[in-house]
Amino acid sequence: MLKEYRVILAYLLIAFSLLGLGAMMYIILSFNLGVVPTSGCPIYQNIDCGKVVTSAYSKFYGIDLSQLGAGFFALMLALSVYIFVSKNRRVKTRVNYIMLGLGIIASGIAIYLIYLELFVIHYICLYCTFGHISIFGLTITSAILLKSRNSD
Secondary structure (H helix, E strand, O other), rough: OHHHHHHHHHHHHHHHHHHHHHHHHHHHHHOOOOOOOOOOOOOOOEHHHHHHOOOOOHHHHHHHHHHHHHHHHHHHHHHHHHHHHOOOOOHHHHHHHHHHHHHHHHHHHHHHHHHHHHHHOEEEHHHHHHHHHHHHHHHHHHHHHHHHHOOO
């Protein structure tokens, strides 16, 4: 039973990674490269991805946050797949600790970005919100998976 529970958690890690990566790739392809039309924004009053991803807060030392997010989610996807396919329990636990640490750091950044959206920019980006949800999902799922490993 515990093994099936861990398999479900590993699938969740992969799903959250893919959701976040997809959201970041959409932002990159639509707003940064102009390859995909931005017809989904603005949606309603204060929901406008364009206002958020083109704001002064959308870059970190000249690098778009969506690109950093895509890199983060690609790394988390690779680590999630490794946890899913690896047979070495010790290495899986170490990778799980790495994922939890990265998730905690990313959650702090996401909270700051949510603050910026709500109280400074005064617009919300739905694709960014998918990224935030993915970060929180990865962090919580990593913690639950790690707890299940340590309870053996």
